[in-house]
Amino acid sequence: MTIPFDDASLWLIFVLAGLATTLPRASFIVLGGRVALPSLVQRALRYAPAAALAAIVVPDVLLVAGEFAPLNPKLAAAGAAAGAALLSRNPWLPFIAGMGVLLALRLGFGL
Amino acid sequence: MRRRHMHAFPSPCFRAGAREGFRAFLPLSVGLIPWALVTGMSMVGIGMTPLQAMGMNVIVFAGTAQLGTLPLIAAGAPLWLIVATTLALNLRFVIFSAAIAQGFHGHGAGTRWLCGHLLTDGVFAACMVKMLETEDKDWRLGYYLAPSLWSWLLWQVFALVGVLAAGSIPKDWSLEFMATIALLVLLLPMAKLRPMLAAAGAGGATAVLLNGLPLKLGLFAAIFVGIGAGLAVDHRQGKGRAA
Numbered sequence: 001m002t003i004p005f006d007d008a009s010l011w012l013i014f015v016l017a018g019l020a021t022t023l024p025r026a027s028f029i030v031l032g033g034r035v036a037l038p039s040l041v042q043r044a045l046r047y048a049p050a051a052a053l054a055a056i057v058v059p060d061v062l063l064v065a066g067e068f069a070p071l072n073p074k075l076a077a078a079g080a081a082a083g084a085a086l087l088s089r090n091p092w093l094p095f096i097a098g099m100g101v102l103l104a105l106r107l108g109f110g111l
Numbered sequence: 112m113r114r115r116h117m118h119a120f121p122s123p124c125f126r127a128g129a130r131e132g133f134r135a136f137l138p139l140s141v142g143l144i145p146w147a148l149v150t151g152m153s154m155v156g157i158g159m160t161p162l163q164a165m166g167m168n169v170i171v172f173a174g175t176a177q178l179g180t181l182p183l184i185a186a187g188a189p190l191w192l193i194v195a196t197t198l199a200l201n202l203r204f205v206i207f208s209a210a211i212a213q214g215f216h217g218h219g220a221g222t223r224w225l226c227g228h229l230l231t232d233g234v235f236a237a238c239m240v241k242m243l244e245t246e247d248k249d250w251r252l253g254y255y256l257a258p259s260l261w262s263w264l265l266w267q268v269f270a271l272v273g274v275l276a277a278g279s280i281p282k283d284w285s286l287e288f289m290a291t292i293a294l295l296v297l298l299l300p301m302a303k304l305r306p307m308l309a310a311a312g313a314g315g316a317t318a319v320l321l322n323g324l325p326l327k328l329g330l331f332a333a334i335f336v337g338i339g340a341g342l343a344v345d346h347r348q349g350k351g352r353a354a
Contacts, residue, residue: 001158001287004187015194017180018170020197022282023205026227028209037209043345044338045202048305049175049315051337052199055300055330056179058315059322060291066322067351074288081292085299091145098292102285 073111078104119225121253126247127178128253136237136258143265144231146174149275149289153178155183156286169268172228175183175297181290183330192331199334206236214242214251222252229259277319310341 001012013074037045061078062068069075080097084090105111121129154164155176171177179200183193207230215223238255245251277286302308314337321329 001156001185001282003158003184005184007163009123009190010159010184011166013180013184013190014167014170016190016194017167017176017197018172020194020222020230021173021176022196023199024204025208025230026224027193027205027228028212028222029215029227031282032212032216034221037205038255040342042206042209044258047306047310047338047341047345048175048199048202050298050301050310051334051341052179052196052330053175053294053301054311055176055318055333055337056182056196057291057294057298059318060182060331062319063322068319074291077288078291078295081295083298086297087288091142094296095145095149095289095292098295100286102288106285107283 073102073105076105120247122150124247124249125253128247128255129257130253131241131259132238132254133261135241136234136261139237140258140261140265144269146293147266147269148273148276149293150174151270151275152277152280152286153181153273153290153293154270155274155277156289157181164333165267165271166275168267171197172266173201173231174266178290178293178297181287184321185287188330194329195331197335201231204230204250207232207239211235211239211242214239214255217248218252224260226252226255227323229256229263231259231262231276234258234262237246263282306341311346314338335354 027081036092057078061075062070063070064072077098080101081094084093084097102103117137148169151164153280154167155161159167176197180193180197183196209225211230215226220227234255238258242251242255245254280286298311302311314333317336318329318333323329324332
């Protein structure tokens with residue numbers, strides 16, 4: 001794969017993503033106990049990661065070239081990875097199962 | 112432990128705290144290794160050079176945020192959307208930061224920035240309780256910094272191993288899909304709670320439905336719809352308990 005950004009843009013992305021990581025982390029640690037977060041905001045913040053993770057993962061496994069394709073190798077691979085994650089505590093297994101299914105379907109069956 | 116005013120650093124209290132923090136966190140820290148390896152391999156998988164990949168690893172230092180931005184970087188998404196998504200993935204740290212802030216009472220701004228930069232899910236989970244119930248500020252700092260710096264080191268070393276290993280794997284093995292698997296594995300335990308499941312379901316569905324929008328705006332909308340759905344279900348559950 002090639003990245004659709006040049007080197008300078010990529011480093012700019014790293015710096016901005018780094019700020020978007022360090023600022024939330026440091027926020028209250030740096031401010032100290034002086035400021036408190038309203039409880040509605042606290043609850044809203046709890047749901048942001050789940051929403052963002054699903055918004056990245058679901059289209060990636062359900063769409064092929066922007067079209068809805070419920071039967072595709074990536075969905076099968078994601079199913080295998082999810083099954084492995086739910087059934088086993090081994091941290092490697094989801095990756096072995098997911099990549100195994102994806103490679104078998106793509107390289108083995110040419111899907 | 113007697114509170115001593117010492118200008119020598121690290122003080123004995125700091126070192127005692129550091130030893131105890133390290134011991135508490137060491138078994139947990141093993142769990143970082145597969146993540147660091149996968150993150151390293153995924154960064155190279157979307158086409159980064161080893162230098163770019165390690166640059167990102169040092170500057171961002173956040174597995175979820177790194178893995179989450181990789182599909183967007185690979186797709187050439189606009190810069191603001193990449194940053195907004197990183198922010199959404201990191202908002203949980205605002206809560207962690209608020210919860211652990213009292214533990215840094217008595218330390219200066221520089222130390223606080225460093226500690227904030229190093230805040231991770233694992234160290235927060237392992238250290239918060241003792242941080243808040245211990246009197247000595249140097250002990251607390253040692254107790255927090257030792258596992259934090261250890262996490263940082265493990266993260267860099269094993270990401271580098273992943274980066275170097277990825278180079279010897281054939282290009283048509285679709286290594287970039289490792290990032291998707293990693294994000295899925297992070298999502299699954301969250302979805303066991305009903306409001307989280309609602310947030311994930313609504314966020315995922317919205318992202319698919321609005322996929323045709325330019326600039327990947329659908330992803331941005333999906334995050335808001337997901338948060339709204341999570342709050343709505345949370346609110347309904349709260350009412351159910353009150354009734």
